[in-house]
Amino acid sequence: MKISYNWIKDYLNIDLEPARVAEILTAIGLEIEGMEEWVSVKGGLNGVVIGEVLTCKKHPDADKLSVTTVDIGGLQPLQIVCGAPNVAAGQKVPVATVGTVVFKGAESLEIKKSKIRGVLSEGMICAEDELGLGNSHAGIMVLNHDAKPGTPADSYFKIIKDHVFEIGLTPNRIDSGSHFGVARDLAAYMNINAGLDSKAVLPSVSDFKPDNNKNTYEVIIENTIDCPRYTGITISGVTIGESPDWLKNKLRAVGLNPINNVVDITNFVQYEAGQPLHAFDADKIEGKKVIIRNLPEKSKFTTLDNVERSLSSRDLMICNPIEGMCIAGVFGGIKSGITASTKNIFLESAYFNPVAIRKTSKRHGLKTDASFRFERGADPNITIWALKRAIMLIKEIAGGMISSEVVDSYPNPIKNVNVDVNYNNINRLIGKKIEPDTIKKILSLLDIEITYHDGVNMTLVIPSYRVDVKQEADVIEEILRIYGYNNVEVDLHVNSTLSYPEKPNKEKVINIVSDLLSANGFSEIMCNSLCPAAWYDQNEDFDKEQLVMLANPLSSDLNAMRQTLLFGGLNSVIWNINRQNLDLKLYEFGHCYFYHKSDQPYPNVTNFTEKTSLDLFISGNTGRQSWNSRTNTSDFFNIKSSVEMILSRLGVKPESLTTGETDKKYFAESTTYIFNNKLVAEAGRISKSYLSKFDIGQDVYWGHIEWDHLLKMIKKHSISFTELSKYPSVKRDLALLLDRGIKFSQVRDIALRTEKNIIHDINLFDVYENDSLGKNKKSYAVSFILRDDLKTMTDKNIDKIMNNLIKAFENELNAQIR
Secondary structure (H helix, E strand, O other): OEEEHHHHOOOOOOOOOHHHHHHHHHHOOOOEEEEEEEEOOHHHHOOEEEEEEEEEEEEOOEEEEEEEEEEOOOOOOEEEEEOOOOOOOOOEEEEEEOOOEEEEOOEEEEOOOEEEOOEEEOEEEOOHHHHOOOOOOOOOOOEOOOOOOOOEHHHHOOOOEEEEEEEOOOOOOHHHOOHHHHHHHHHHHHHHHOOOOOOOOOOOOOOOOOOOOOOOOEEEEOOOOOOOEEEEEEEEOOOOOOOOHHHHHHHHHOOOOOOOHHHHHHHHHHHHHOOOEEEEEHHHOHHHEEEEEEOOOOOEEEEOOOOEEEOOOOOEEEEOOOOEEEEOOOEEEOOOOOOOOOOEEEEEEEEOOHHHHHHHHHHHOOOOHHHHHHOOOOOOOOHHHHHHHHHHHHHHHHOOEEOOOOEEEOOOOOOOOEEEEEHHHHHHHHOOOOOHHHHHHHHHHOOOEEEEEOOOEEEEEOOOOOOOOOOHHHHHHHHHHHHOHHHOOOOOOOOOOOOOOOOOOHHHHHHHHHHHHHHOOOEEOOOOOEEOHHHHOOOOOOOHHHOEEOOOOOOHHHOEEOOOOHHHHHHHHHHHHOOOOOOEEEEEEEEEEEEOOOOOOOOOHHHEEEEEEEEEEEEOEOOOOEOOEOOOEOOHHHHHHHHHHHHHHOOOOHHHOEEEOOOOOOEEEEEEEEEOOEEEEEEEEEOHHHHHHOOOOOOEEEEEEEHHHHHHHOOOOOOOOOOOOOOOOEEEEEEEEEEOOOOHHHHHHHHHHHOOOOEEEEEEEEEEOOHHHOOOEEEEEEEEEEOOOOOOOOHHHHHHHHHHHHHHHHHHHOOEEO
């Protein structure tokens, strides 16, 4: 939000350096994100001075040029070649000296000493369009005879110079969404910290008086929930035209383009006091009735930008008895707006429900200055002042007669909030004892009324424009803000408490696994927790009934909270593929959200759950192609080994978990890891049906770990140490001919069950499938690491163990030894 320093000074008599003002505003919570110098004429007429043409004669080599000598108050007059037909001796003119940059629209020109048709020219006599003072280029500007040569042009033309602050206004501080609001806060701080002895003051409207009551309009509020207050007034016989310079300069300084005198005044009052206004052409209000109501669903309405919009039945409208005229608090209609032919005006000043305005604004994608203020909470008690202020300015600038009293419909007045505050709490939360008199002064400067005081407790009445102050802590924050955060000394006494984090330390474990994955070539991604609900449409793998929907989504693409990290990961995969980054290894730690229906009429916190997941994504080749190394296409076993690597790092042996396959449609092939009948992890190749939703044309392998369940599993894990075995290990291999349906996990389980104390490791190092082996047969080459920790094993012992394994494989798997 842009705020003009000159405009602030209309309400507060200060003369501080702009940089100091920026520092103070930031200190009181109105953070300055930028500051720039603004001038009413581009370039500020720097380098342009007033000159007097001493002589003027024809150029010897050009009929349309003149050679002049011009006195600009220097030691010697300048020789300037001029092409204007109206230049003559004795004239007072604006002169751009050498080095000056003049602007003509978006174009700029630096004045240089040069020869024009062989004659030296030491400057330029300017036309008004070359200085940005008008649009005429018929000839040079001829000034009054009393203009003194050498006078800077910015002084002669009274160029306005200003400093404009860009304030990063937080949503709760709409009370400072105007120049007066900023001036009010600035005055409060300076009264406490800089010796100022005055408050910011709004212009008086005590001279307001209707000229007659010949054009009164009736106001009817049908929806008092969304429109608690509506005020209006009429003025007749106005002349629509250009605004005066002072008004145009005010608006331009804050980035607004002047339109016409009436619209400019409504914008001026909005930026002055924070109250949006809307002006209607009164002659286009049928039946002289203004009705605030909701129109039927899908009613058509054309706004000022000439766009026909389909209304929701929840959109509040300003109507006449026949049709809508304005989307309340958001945007006006094209039929009832002010035009050059408008003579009579109905002026609106209202207070609308912030929630209703915000929803309508988002529904139609309309962000306006009015909706910005209404949706954050305007002041219901400033409507009449703003109306009188604007109507008096319209009468002054556009003429006309105020032709009605103020019509104020306010059926259910909004009561100010009362807050009880304790002095001890003030000192405790601030960390410093502040004198009661100082506290009272701060409250008074913030327009907070003290209705009860007993030396320890206070009851306060909060002004209606402070929509963010609702409780004691809010009041204390206001006191501290104006007192000054930097005035609270840092206590040399430091208190500390010892805390013992719950085991396992979640953050530490996440960092361990993140380091492990990053060291193995994975890159971390962080996807948005918000996603389109459409991702879950007609999807059997996820329960759409458990989808957490947003009440006020920013868009249909961000209207639900994710149930899985899968979709965000696939979105990241295609984003990279589209940018020729085809070989991917990604991981994400993220939260997933679920809604559980109940019999209660309204959901509460118990209806929602949140869980943490770790997901891995692998696609493309396993490494970069190089002349001295081979690269392979990623496959199922890459994702499987990555998941098992994480489990092993956290002390969970994959072989101790029950494995199987999932029936979910998102996998074309998969493996699952189960513990106590709960899923710990799953990994596999994403099915083509899922990949096609994201236009992914290459295989993607996905690993999913139920992180919360895994942490519970390792909660009681402890690290133990054993001495190295004194006895050597022995490696033996077996080639087993098996049915194709048999898995390696079955071989491993039988071996461990048969020789539990001797076998220390089992590894499948080759798989061979060929029709020569027999129908539906395959060959596994399995290695066994054997060791007896009590003695050295002999060949006899080893043969006995291997025979036991062979018998077990033959009996349980119908295996044959090759």
